[in-house]
Amino acid sequence: MHSMVSVAINDQLVLSENLGTLFLIWERTSYELEKLQMNGKCADEEYNSLVGRTGPKYYFNPVRDEVIGATLSKKVISIAVLREEGINGDREMSAMAEVCGFEVWDITVQDLLENKITLDRFKGLVFPGGFSYADALGSAKGWAASLLLNESIKIQLNRFISRSDTFSFGVCNGCQLMNLLGWFNVCSQAKNDLITDVILSPNISERFECRYSTVKIxxxxxxxxRNMENSVLGVWIAHGEGRFAFKNHGVYDHLERSHCLPIRYVDDSNKITEDYPMNPNGSPGGVAAICSSDGRHLAMMPHPERCYQSWQCPYPEINPSSPRYTPWVLLFQNAYDWCAQQLV
Structure with missing residues (x-):
């Protein structure tokens, strides 16, 4: 950004300017339009940060191709990808789980309502991203109501989460749902009663955000x-209500002390940030995910299923031992290995 740009026509100098200055001139029109359609303060933050940006600096242990799916077919472990009307991330999520060895069942809420299947047979329950009921009923609130207002399904969910050999994973709309289900409550109230300690609020930018952000595990x-601590990775985000909000500061403090806020947005120096746009929604402490104290349940707003293969990434994340996969594939590989250990 500090390089000089010089342009000459017929040996006559017509332009000599700092690259950063020219970049700001180029972006000025977009910036003025942005101020009309979003939180003006966030528009200012992004525009004023442009010249100082240095780009993401990824850090992770290389993934080896031969490790992914190495236990495929050795143990049949079934998981359910549960979708509701409007969900659109189920195919990518299923594909990501299948390459790691899982037998993936595609089921709908209607299947549960009609008693075509129950959750008892599954070791894992995955809530994919999308826009259940087009978010017309509020972010995941319609999906949560369809589950919690049916006594049979509510009993199944309670039974599933009470088992010690199960895990669950929610992304984006699924993350919002898991919080509405109360699976991360730290106070004394009963689970699954729509009284939640954690909710996902509208982005501080006051608009839908679709970006390739940088997070630290x-x-x-x-x-x-497991074994992904300190990794810094790029990941897609796509949400309008992704800002973590806590019932009170005590809830946040408890979750932080318990190390249950495992993924954070970071800036170009890999420091946890609340600054826009590196933190795309304004979550306090850069929070991008939450997990249960026993580690079995994880919910995150970013979309790892959209970038678990290298070709899905806009920035090249150098991983010479695996030209195919990014470290995000380890989410389901770790889950499969954990489930396999429960069967020993």
């Missing part, structure tokens, strides 16, 4: 994040 009990 911190120490946590999450089984799906």
């Amino acid at each position: 911190t120490q946590s009990p999450a089984i799906m994040l």
